[in-house]
Each structure stands twice: as C-alpha cells, then as structure tokens.
Amino acid sequence: MIAIGSDHAGYELKQQLIAYFKEKGIPYQDFGTDGLASVDYPDYGIKVGEAVVSGNYAFGIVICGTGIGISISANKVKGVRAALIYDENTARLAKQHNNANVIALGGRTHPFELAVKLVETFRNETYEPRHQKRLDKLSIYEKEHCK
Template sequence: MIAIGSDHAGYLLKADIIKFLESKGLEVKDFGTNSPDSVDYPDYGRAVAEAVAGKECEKGILICGTGIGISIAANKVPGARAALCTDSYMAKMCKQHNDANIIAIGERVVGPGLALDIIETWLETEFLGGRHQNRLEKISDIEKKYLTK
C-alpha cells in the first residue's frame, strides 16, 4: 500500500497521482488534505512518514508547493527517508542509492506529466544494496544517537 498526503498547495496534483496509481492497480491510503483550504504541511508529512516507518504502508508520496517543507517534516520521523525529486533521474538515484521510502514533489515546481514520470521511475527502480546499505546503516546510527538524548 502506498501512503499519500499533501497540503493545500499539493491538493490538485495529489488527485492526479492517486488516479495514476489506482490505474496501475496499486492500493493507496490518502492521509489528506481533502480540500484546497490552507493547512499546515508538517501534519501531512508526519502522518505519511509515520505510516511508512511504522510499516502500515510500504511507500509514501508527499506533495506541497515546493516539496521542501513536507519532506523536511517527514524526515524528522525515524525510519523515514523522504527524497525531494524534481526530475526522473533524482527519483532513480534516490531509490538506487538511498532506498528512499518516501518521495516528495512540489506541485508549483513540477507539472503533472513530469510528476507522474518521476513517480513511475521511483516505483520501478530497485535499491542496489551493497555499499549503499552501509550508508543507510550510518543514517540509522545518526537517528539512534539523537533518539537517546
């Protein structure tokens, strides 16, 4: 299952992404928002990140105006690896090298056609493991260090 969430600035693109995912037979859990009324992006970044880090959902997609704020919020949740992507190459690399379990996109930065291509690339790309696994373990060590304070 794929978790998805957006603030008001990502609301329209989120609807397009949900249709795209469902057309591919993928199950989606929508964490909101459900209108274009102004809301706070950290609430949605946190909800999706908690669902992914807690294994309720396998992957997550976040959308706000730029993708920056919502990805920062998501990355505060231990176990979340949210990558802001503005092109398909970034989507490929964040999965191959970082095993990004959440992707963030900015509706005001990326149009719907490119956004869907970014998501499709990310979904179809596999983590390479190997030397990259060691780096993920170092990221986990950083999380653990600050969780104990």
C-alpha cells in the first residue's frame, strides 16, 4: 500500500495519481489535504512519513509546489529517507542506492504523465544492498543524535 499526501499546491497532482491508482488497482491511503485551501506542507509530509515508518506502507509519496519543502518535512521523521525525484534516473537511483521510502514530487513542476512515469519507475526498482554501509551510517547518526 502507498501512503500519499500533499499540501494545496500538490492537491491536483495527488488527485490525478489517486485516480490512476484506482484505475490500476494499486492500494493507497490518502493522508490529505482535501482541497485547494492553503495549508502547511509540514503537516502532510510528517503524516506520510510517520505512516511509512509504521511499517504499514510500501512507501510514501509527498507533493507540494516543488516537492522541496514537503520532502524536508518528511525527512524530519526518524527513519524516513525521502527523495525529491525529477526524472527516471533519480527515481531509479533513489531506490537502488538510497532505499528511499518516501518520494517527493512537485505539483507545479511535475506534469501528471511524468509523475506516473516516476512513480512506476520507483515502484518497480529494487534496492541494491551494496549501498547498505552508507544507510547504516545514517541510522547510527539518527540513533545517536535524533530523538
């Protein structure tokens, strides 16, 4: 199951992705927002991040205007490795090298067709364990320095 959330600037792209998920039978849970009224992106980045680290979701998708602010927000959640992806290569490498568990998109910077291509590239990629020592360094730092 995919956890997905956005602020107001990412709402339309989120709704398009949800329609795509429904059409393809891809399970998801929507963590908001529920409209175009202005909201704060940290609320939704954190909600999706917490959902992903709960272990109940394969990965998360967060969307704001550019994907930058909401990815920073999701990365504040201990255990989240959120990556802003903008082409197929970054989508692929986010999984292969970083084992990202949240991907960020921009509602104002990612057309729907590109967003679908990036989500599918990420979904179908696998992590390469040869990069684990780097992720272990991040985990050690998190344990020692983050509450």
